[in-house]
Amino acid sequence: MATRMLNAQQAAAAQRSQTGGTYILKLVLFSDHLSSFSTAKRSNDLEFWQSFVGKFFAPEGRLVQHIWNPQDGGRSKEYTITVPSLPRYYWTYYNSGVQNMQMKVENPKEAAMPNNCHFVAFEKAQFTFWYENGSQVGAETINIRETMLTCTS
Secondary structure, X not given: OHHHHHHHHHHHHHHHHHHOXXXXXXXXXXXXXXXXXXXXXXXXXXXXHHHHHHHHOOOOOEEEEEEEEHHHXXXXXXXXXXXXXXXXXXHHHHHOOEEEEEEEEEEEEEEEEOOOEEEEEEEEEEEEEEEOOOOEEOHHHOEEEEEEEEEOO
């Protein structure tokens, strides 16, 4: 029994070392690119967001958000946004008055999956939104656990 457990732990460690943090770095780049977009610097158009999503998500990828509501007894709701919907998802934020968005993630993890896919997850993401009217929605009000799935050929 102990040998099987040790073998399973060694296999999991080997699988983690195969990716070597590559997809966590991709997540950091995603966050950096998302934060650098501002409607004060460029116009918000759907073609930009299609290109943006194409850089960071595989065609079969998805963004999964678990939104926690402390006022509702700590319940959370899960939202899955597939790649074809992601450009419009980001476009809608900026079309609704958001001028800039910043994303901060905590404790990212990645795992290799079958068919050359890689799963990136993190325990918590915090967003800060700046609006055209000068308002700011603070990061501490939005706690999201997200996942990104990337497949390589």
